[in-house]
Amino acid sequence: MSATPTPTSRPVQPIAALQTALAAEHAAVYGYGVAGALLTGGDQATALADWRSHEEARDTLEAMIVKLGATPVAASGAYTLPFAVTDARSARRLAAALEDGVTRAYLGVVAVSDTTVRTFGALAMQTPAKRAAAWRGSTIAFPGMGGSPPPISPRPGMTSP
Amino acid sequence: MLAASTTTLPVFLALSACAGPNPLAGPPPLSADVRGLFDAVTEEQNLIWIYKRTMASYSAMAPALGALLAEHQAHLTQLRAMIVEPPGKTVPSTVTRKPAVPAAPATAVAQLRTAEQSAGTAQLRRLGRAAAPLAQLYASIAASEATHVTTLTALAAGSHG
Numbered sequence: 001m002s003a004t005p006t007p008t009s010r011p012v013q014p015i016a017a018l019q020t021a022l023a024a025e026h027a028a029v030y031g032y033g034v035a036g037a038l039l040t041g042g043d044q045a046t047a048l049a050d051w052r053s054h055e056e057a058r059d060t061l062e063a064m065i066v067k068l069g070a071t072p073v074a075a076s077g078a079y080t081l082p083f084a085v086t087d088a089r090s091a092r093r094l095a096a097a098l099e100d101g102v103t104r105a106y107l108g109v110v111a112v113s114d115t116t117v118r119t120f121g122a123l124a125m126q127t128p129a130k131r132a133a134a135w136r137g138s139t140i141a142f143p144g145m146g147g148s149p150p151p152i153s154p155r156p157g158m159t160s161p
Numbered sequence: 162m163l164a165a166s167t168t169t170l171p172v173f174l175a176l177s178a179c180a181g182p183n184p185l186a187g188p189p190p191l192s193a194d195v196r197g198l199f200d201a202v203t204e205e206q207n208l209i210w211i212y213k214r215t216m217a218s219y220s221a222m223a224p225a226l227g228a229l230l231a232e233h234q235a236h237l238t239q240l241r242a243m244i245v246e247p248p249g250k251t252v253p254s255t256v257t258r259k260p261a262v263p264a265a266p267a268t269a270v271a272q273l274r275t276a277e278q279s280a281g282t283a284q285l286r287r288l289g290r291a292a293a294p295l296a297q298l299y300a301s302i303a304a305s306e307a308t309h310v311t312t313l314t315a316l317a318a319g320s321h322g
Contacts, residue, residue, distance in 0.1 A: 012293070103304065110300040115289040122288055122300035130306040130311050137310060139228065141235035143304040145297070 012111040015070045017121070018061055024105035025058040026075035027152045031098040032135055035082065038091035041090075047095060054102070057124070064120075076154030092135050097151035099132035100143075107144030191247060194295055198244050201299065204251045204280050205237040210256040211276055217260045225316055229309050236249040236259070236302050243295065261317050268319045275314040280304035 032051035039047050062072040085094045106128070109121025129143035179180040191199070216223045244252050263269045285301035288296045 082223070107297055107300060110297045111293040113293070118288055118296060119285065122285055122296075122303060125300060126304045126307040130308050133308040133311065139232060139305065139308040141232035141305055142239070142298075142301045143308065145301050 003039060012108065014109075014112045014114050014117045015065060015068050017109040017112050018065050019070070019073045019116070020108050021102070021105040021121070021124070022058060022061040022065065023073050024102045025054050025061060026056040026073070027154075028098040028102050029058060029078055030075065030141075031080050031081070031094055031152050034085055035091040035094045035098070038066070038085065039088055043092065045089065046134075047091075050095065050099075053127065053131075057102075078155040079152045080155050082151045094151075096132050096135035099128040099135060102128040102150040103144040104146075172234065173194055175211065182253075191250065191292045194292055195244065195247060195250075197291055197295070198240060199253050201287065201302075202237065202240050202244075203257055204283055205240060205254075206253070206256050208233050208276055209237065210259060210278055211262075211273060212232065213264050214259075215273060218251045219266050219269060222316065222320070225312070226273070229312060232305055232309070239298065242303075243298065267317050269312050270317040270320055272288045274310055274317065277313065279310045281310070 007071055028049060030049055036047040036051060057088065062107055065072045080095065083090065083093070085091055103125045106121045106125035109124070110118050112118055112121070125144055132138045132143070177224065212226055212233065216230065218228050219226075222303040241252055246252060260272065265273055284299040284306070287299050291299060
C-alpha cells in the first residue's frame with residue numbers, strides 16, 4: 001500500500017535538515033540495539049550490519065554538520081519506542097520503522113536548495129528505503145513520504161552519556 | 162515537521178518566468194519544472210508498458226511484478242496530479258520506448274531491472290532544477306525504483322533455478 005506523498009513547500013536550511021537526519025540516525029543506532037537483542041541467526045546478522053551502517057551514516061552526517069560550522073546534535077541516552085518490542089516479530093517491525101524514519105529524515109534533506117546537499121539526501125535515502133522494504137517484506141510506492149510521526153523519539157530528560 | 166499535502170501544492174508553474182509576455186508571440190516556453198514533469202510522466206509510462214508486456218509473457222511472475230507495477234501506476238498518478246496543463250500543451254500519454262520482451266525469463270527480469278535503474282538515475286538528474294516539493298517527489302520515486310531493483314535482483318536469482 002502506498003503512502004500519501006506529503007512533500008514540503010517551505011524553504012529548508014541545510015544544517016537543520018542534516019541535524020534532523022542525524023537525530024534519526026542516532027535513533028536508529030539505539031533502536032537496532034533493542035531489535036538486535038531479540039533477533040537470531042540471519043536476522044541478527046542483518047541487524048548488526050544495518051546497525052554498523054547507521055553508525056557510519058551518523059559519522060558522515062556529523063562531519064558534514066561540523067564542516068558547515070554547527071555542532072552536531074547529540075544522541076539521547078534513551079528513546080521511547082513506538083510499540084512494545086518483545087520478540088523477533090516486533091523486532092523486525094521496529095527495524096522497518098527505524099529505516100522508515102531515517103528515509104523520511106533524508107527526504108527532508110532533499111528539500112534544501114543547495115544541489116549538492118539535496119543530491120546527498122536523495123542518494124542517502126535509498127539505502128534505508130531498501131532496508132525498510134527488506135524488513136517489512138514489501139516495497140512501498142513513496143518511501144519517505146506520508147507525514148507519519150517519528151517511529152522512535154528521545155525520552156525526555158535523557159542525555160547521551 | 163516537513164509536511165504539506167501535495168493536493169495543496171500543484172505545480173502552477175506552467176509558464177516560464179518572463180516579464181511582459183507578448184500575446185502575439187504564441188505560447189511561452191514551458192518552465193523547467195513542467196518539462197521535468199513531462200519527462201517523468203513519459204518515463205513512468207514507459208516502465209508501465211514494459212511491466213505489462215513482461216507480465217503478459219511470463220504469467221508466473223505476474224504476482225511479483227504486479228506489485229511493482231502498481232507502484233509505478235501510483236507514481237504516474239501522482240506526477241500527473243502535479244501538472245496543470247499549460248495552454249497548447251497536454252501531458253504526454255504516449256510510450257516512447259517499446260523494447261521486445263526477451264525470450265528467457267531471467268533476461269526479461271534483467272531488462273526490467275535495467276529500466277528501473279535508468280529511471281531512477283533520470284529522477285535524480287531532475288533534482289537540481291526542480292522546486293523543493295517536486296524534488297522530494299522525484300527523490301521518493303527514485304528510492305522506490307531502487308527498492309524495485311533489489312526486488313528484481315532477487316526475482317532474477319529465483320528465475321534461474
